[in-house]
Amino acid sequence: MDAHAHIGRVNDLKSEPETLIAEMKKSGVTKAVISPMGKDIIFDNAKANSKIAEIVKRFPRKFVGFAVANPWLGSKSVLELERAISKLGLRGLILHPELQGFQADDEIVDPVVEKAQRLQIPIYIPVGTPTCSTPHQLDLLAKRHPKAILIMGHMGYPDLAPYVLPVALKNSNIMLETSRVPELGLIEDAVRRLGAERVIFGSDYPYSRYELEVETVRLLNISSADREMILGKSLLALLGKGR
């Protein structure tokens, strides 16, 4: 199961549900978390969330939807998150410090993070882009919200990967997601030191591709039980909490 794929369009890069399902099938991926991409993460979140929910409704066995709620909109974003989860049936939140324009540990995220925590849904945050999304910023955020479940996307890649494990070791509410991580040793270390239940496979389709991202997990020098955990069970356990 893929924890991180996008549907939508950014300039000449396009991802549609049917092509995504075909790509999943080729690499043996049975289910994927889908979320919007590009400007849909920033503007008109309600429309984007409705669109994701509609796609999930069309392919309920293939997709799980994550919502977007731009924290700059304050109480409006909290209401939209409530709607997206309770009414539309989406099952997680994506916060995107780089596109939405805030530092990951800034207080403006507190209302949506608190809401996500009350709804018992995981929060996915791409991490690895200074100045706005670093492991140490996630450290502060995780400490301020010890009951919120935070998924660190891309494990700090490219340049901040060395700081991800020390931060995750201090915060049991931080999970790590593998998409676009080229360093097998880093993922293996995370499995050894955090446990496979805190490591989650993702593809970042259409930016990267299943053939590469699945192969990365296949090549890891870990037990087959740990691999099964990374490839779906870790994520399913998190998604189960909200139901």
Next chain:
Amino acid sequence: MVVIDSHAHLFIKGGLASFKPSSLQMFIQTMDRLKIDKTVIFTIEGLIRDFTRCNDEIAEAVSKYPDRLIGFATVNPWLGDEAVQELERAVGKLGLKGLKLHPYMQGFPAADSMLFPIMEKATKLQIPVLFHSGTPPWSEPLQVAALAERFPDVPVILGHFGQNMYGDTIRALKMVKNLYGETSANHFVYAIEKAIREVGAHRILYGSDMPWLEPEPQLIKIKILKITDEERELVLGNNMARILRIA
């Protein structure tokens, strides 16, 4: 067709603290297993200290496997004339074929005038220069491009395809003709395909960042690119062979 890995590290014994030494034999075995004909190697330690000794060690490694390894020199530009003279020695006397620079680790902005004497020497020696790229504030693709533009006869390689700054890498490749993009560590597969489509496969180089990274996914990435066989051959090795003037 020749397969050339254009980005690999030889970690030497007693080197910088956190790197475990890599054995040459392991390199060659991995290359055999993955059918990589030649690999460009350089040290990390030589970026920071003792570059004379490090270049000697690279030359010695190459002398053991002259058909399989291509040595690149490292120098620290902060040392001025000393760095320029060492580059002259490493290429002229030791037979190394290029230079690796790492603005982020070495602590200088990629377009700084400190680099000009080194780039002038690289022009005279007719060697390519490989840069780590994609790490602000020192190693941005556009900073490297600004330097490359001043030295149009030097093939300048953007290591890691500018990492997350791949958009700038593609724009820089369009502006500066002596610039190349190297693919190691970068999983933005669509961006590599876009560069090949919009700039041309002749400007893209396969690299692994071995042994830092496991080389297999980095090679799989090139194999899954939606490009022609001819384009793939260019990326996998023919381009680097042309840059290094090896048959």
